[in-house]
Amino acid sequence: MSEKTGKYLYCFIKAGESEDIGEIGPGQGEQPVYTVHHRDMAAVVSDSAEEYYDPVGKNAMCHQNVISAVMAKHEVVPVRFGVICKSMDALNKLLEEIYPAVMTNLERLHNKMEVGLKLFWTRDSFVKEVGESNEEVVALKNKIVELGPDKGYLLMIELGERLQKIADEKRLYYIENIYRGLQKEAVESRLNDIVGERMVLNAAFLVDKAGEEQFDLAVNRFYDIYGRTLEFKYTGPWPPYNFIDVKVD
Amino acid sequence: MVLGKIFLSPFKGLWWVFEEIYWRVDEELYDEGKLQRQLLELRQSFELGDIGQEEYELGEELLIARLRTARERKLEQEENEGEVEDDGDDSI
Structure with missing residues (x-):
């Protein structure tokens, strides 16, 4: 794709008239971002000479910045990073195909926002709650140190398995106490995969915009209880990636 | 039957094992x-x-x-x- 015939997709919105979002698209130089329409729906796109963008911080940030700019004026159905239609014809065909699904999702997500909550053990609390959580684990660690890495190899595997089990049990405790508590304040919620050993919880919540403050207060209540042992990463509002069922590949 | 082949032909068997390891590692990496x-x-x-x-x-x-x-x-x-x-x- 040497010419700019490709259309990089950011999101879909409900809009009747064409809009220029700004020159904030990815690639060399800042590409104009604009809308392509089908009935009362539009795709937010920029022209692209590339077939592929590396998922590096700079490109991902650009994708997110465009969606954030659109979100300031519209409710959106976001498209994941890196989706490019090969031509305007292909984009028009896609718009026709997914129109019903996008409109249904926009209706369902009206006046709602996604927030994310990631919880991590601090380094100290990870050691305390998992790494040195009981006498057997500590004894096993000491035995490995005594034997050295070669002779203690099998014990190291055993230790790894035990620590994994302990961490999973603790995570379940926090899911029951924090996630279930916040779930009551949200319209929908979703538990995502754990990334890395120190992560305790990885959750997304769909919240009524009118209930945003109430949800913030609920998160703060849990922070007051668990903030000494867990790092809270509470973020949003995000485009509702976790709560749409429109798949564009 | 794969085990049988390895024992019957040690050289080919080892090659197969190494090839398997290579592809597994390769698949893992990519x-x-x-x-x-x-x-x-x-x-x-x-x-x-x-x-x-x-x-x-x-x-x-x-x-x-x-x-x-x-x-x-x-x-x-x-x-x-x-x-x-x-x-x-x-x-x-």
């Missing part, structure tokens, strides 16, 4: 899903302060290079499969 996940873990480690800027950038560069290779291989494979299908159509 699995797009795993690479994306590793990229996510790397970013997270950086944001939590577990690794520094330099280590993050080096790690990112390595994983991005592997992702490009994985993607090229996937495209090649799709092209080859397309060619095989075309051949099939011609023969009908």
Whole structure:
């Protein structure tokens, strides 16, 4: 794709008239971002000479910045990073195909926002709650140190398995106490995969915009209880990636 | 039966084992899903302060290079499969 015939997709919105979002698209130089329409729906796109963008911080940030700019004026159905239609014809065909699904999702997500909550053990609390959580684990660690890495190899595997089990049990405790508590304040919620050993919880919540403050207060209540042992990463509002069922590949 | 073949022909058997190991390692290294996940873990480690800027950038560069290779291989494979299908159509 040497010419700019490709259309990089950011999101879909409900809009009747064409809009220029700004020159904030990815690639060399800042590409104009604009809308392509089908009935009362539009795709937010920029022209692209590339077939592929590396998922590096700079490109991902650009994708997110465009969606954030659109979100300031519209409710959106976001498209994941890196989706490019090969031509305007292909984009028009896609718009026709997914129109019903996008409109249904926009209706369902009206006046709602996604927030994310990631919880991590601090380094100290990870050691305390998992790494040195009981006498057997500590004894096993000491035995490995005594034997050295070669002779203690099998014990190291055993230790790894035990620590994994302990961490999973603790995570379940926090899911029951924090996630279930916040779930009551949200319209929908979703538990995502754990990334890395120190992560305790990885959750997304769909919240009524009118209930945003109430949800913030609920998160703060849990922070007051668990903030000494867990790092809270509470973020949003995000485009509702976790709560749409429109798949564009 | 694979075990039998290994014992009957030690040289070929070893070659098979090494080949298996090679492909497993290769698949592991160039699995797009795993690479994306590793990229996510790397970013997270950086944001939590577990690794520094330099280590993050080096790690990112390595994983991005592997992702490009994985993607090229996937495209090649799709092209080859397309060619095989075309051949099939011609023969009908």
